[in-house]
Amino acid sequence: MRITDIIRKKRDGFALSREEIEFFINGFVKGEIKDYQASALLMAIYFNDMDERETFDLTKAMLDSGDKVDLSKIDGVKVDKHSTGGVGDKTTLVSAPIAAACGVKIAKMSGRGLGHTGGTIDKLESIPNFRTDINGREFFDIVSKTGICITGQSGNLCPADKKLYALRDVTETVDKICLIASSIMSKKLACGSDKILLDVKTGSGAFMKDFDDAKRLAELMVKIGNSAGKKTKALITDMDIPLGNAIGNSLEVIEAVDTLCGKGPEDLEQVCIELAANMILLAQGADLEKCRQMARQAVKDGSALEKLAQTVEAQGGDRNYICDTKRFKKADFERQVKSPADGYVVKTDTEKIGVASVHLGAGRETKEDKIDFAAGIILKKKTGDSVSKGETIAVLYSEHEEYLEAAEKELLCAFTFGSTSPEKRPHILASVE
Numbered sequence: 001m002r003i004t005d006i007i008r009k010k011r012d013g014f015a016l017s018r019e020e021i022e023f024f025i026n027g028f029v030k031g032e033i034k035d036y037q038a039s040a041l042l043m044a045i046y047f048n049d050m051d052e053r054e055t056f057d058l059t060k061a062m063l064d065s066g067d068k069v070d071l072s073k074i075d076g077v078k079v080d081k082h083s084t085g086g087v088g089d090k091t092t093l094v095s096a097p098i099a100a101a102c103g104v105k106i107a108k109m110s111g112r113g114l115g116h117t118g119g120t121i122d123k124l125e126s127i128p129n130f131r132t133d134i135n136g137r138e139f140f141d142i143v144s145k146t147g148i149c150i151t152g153q154s155g156n157l158c159p160a161d162k163k164l165y166a167l168r169d170v171t172e173t174v175d176k177i178c179l180i181a182s183s184i185m186s187k188k189l190a191c192g193s194d195k196i197l198l199d200v201k202t203g204s205g206a207f208m209k210d211f212d213d214a215k216r217l218a219e220l221m222v223k224i225g226n227s228a229g230k231k232t233k234a235l236i237t238d239m240d241i242p243l244g245n246a247i248g249n250s251l252e253v254i255e256a257v258d259t260l261c262g263k264g265p266e267d268l269e270q271v272c273i274e275l276a277a278n279m280i281l282l283a284q285g286a287d288l289e290k291c292r293q294m295a296r297q298a299v300k301d302g303s304a305l306e307k308l309a310q311t312v313e314a315q316g317g318d319r320n321y322i323c324d325t326k327r328f329k330k331a332d333f334e335r336q337v338k339s340p341a342d343g344y345v346v347k348t349d350t351e352k353i354g355v356a357s358v359h360l361g362a363g364r365e366t367k368e369d370k371i372d373f374a375a376g377i378i379l380k381k382k383t384g385d386s387v388s389k390g391e392t393i394a395v396l397y398s399e400h401e402e403y404l405e406a407a408e409k410e411l412l413c414a415f416t417f418g419s420t421s422p423e424k425r426p427h428i429l430a431s432v433e
């Protein structure tokens with residue numbers, strides 16, 4: 001078999017066989033197939049797509065490219081939750097402790113920020129001494145004892161995805177349904193949980209801008225999970241507006257704690273309760289309304305907040321930061337961004353808001369960049385809010401005064417003002433199972 005024949009076949013619009021897909025993945029991981037050849041094949045896939053059978057075969061080949069975690073020795077049903085990525089998306093920090101407080105076991109591997117989207121691992125690392133390199137015995141022990149462990153992507157889990165993702169990121173081949181589905185599901189299946197809940201984001205801040213694309217992605221991932229014997233469900237949730245008001249790592253941890261105290265923004269609270277309720281439903285099989293009540297009760301009685309504090313402590317972090325979020329260092333510089341118009345915020349380009357937070361130091365422009373944990377944005381106005389000229393629409397935070405200018409420009413470009421209030425979009429748009 002030759003990789004050049006495989007590239008030509010896909011370039012000319014034909015489906016690849018399972019053997020050809022395995023040949024590509026195995027050769028690429030070993031370094032025998034070069035980045036420039038893999039890039040050409042990715043672009044051919046981008047334009048000519050993969051059918052369902054090819055996507056299943058790609059997922060399986062990536063899954064088989066590395067180790068698989070065996071969680072069978074941990075008692076109880078293990079549920080994994082995964083978001084396709086968004087701006088201000090701190091749902092894992094809220095929904096996982098709620099579900100764990102209700103008895104669900106969560107053994108979770110999370111990612112770092114990517115492009116304009118944030119990542120759970122970066123957010124957690126803003127808590128002093130929090131460790132995200134937990135593997136093997138220690139991982140099992142923490143899940144068994146506290147009910148949750150959240151770790152970073154370990155050494156040899158889906159190495160094919162790690163390499164391919166890095167290449168997709170720099171060849172503009174990320175936003176393709178077959179490639180996203182195989183990337184996410186190969187990792188989810190390798191992580192060994194019994195059930196999987198997917199949060200597929202759609203809107204201007206998501207990889208899937210269009211609802212129909214998000215639905216197709218959700219349906220494909222659910223099918224891959226279920227056919228691998230893991231009950232999988234997806235919620236399609238709104239990312240046309242940032243979730244909550246905080247964007248940036250420690251700012252988001254603070255907002256997550258507020259939400260676990262019952263004082264979070266309404267949109268974040270609603271999405272997190274729905275995610276947690278669905279995790280409880282997958283694990284325990286009761287009816288969804290009862291699971292929602294359990295989730296709300298875990299917030300009300302403080303058990304979900306205590307679960308987050310226990311998790312932070314078990315992973316080496318300082319739980320006092322959860323009990324008193326004023327301990328988080330504030331950024332040295334801040335700027336209030338003022339509205340240039342009277343009326344309503346009729347639209348936000350959420351990807352641009354994410355880019356503004358990256359300019360402030362909350363994300364990475366290159367893989368090597370260091371994150372400023374205190375950097376970010378607090379939104380004072382979101383889509384649908386009325387606003388007066390000169391009123392603050394957002395506060396920017398950075399450790400570098402010179403970063404504020406570019407971020408302010410980007411943020412102002414992200415807001416559209418008008419004279420009539422726009423129609424409200426629901427936060428949870430659909431579910432797929």
Ligand code: URA
Nearest residue numbers: 084085179180183184
């Ligand atoms: N997240 C992933 O893990 N993979 C993708 O392709 C997109 C988002």
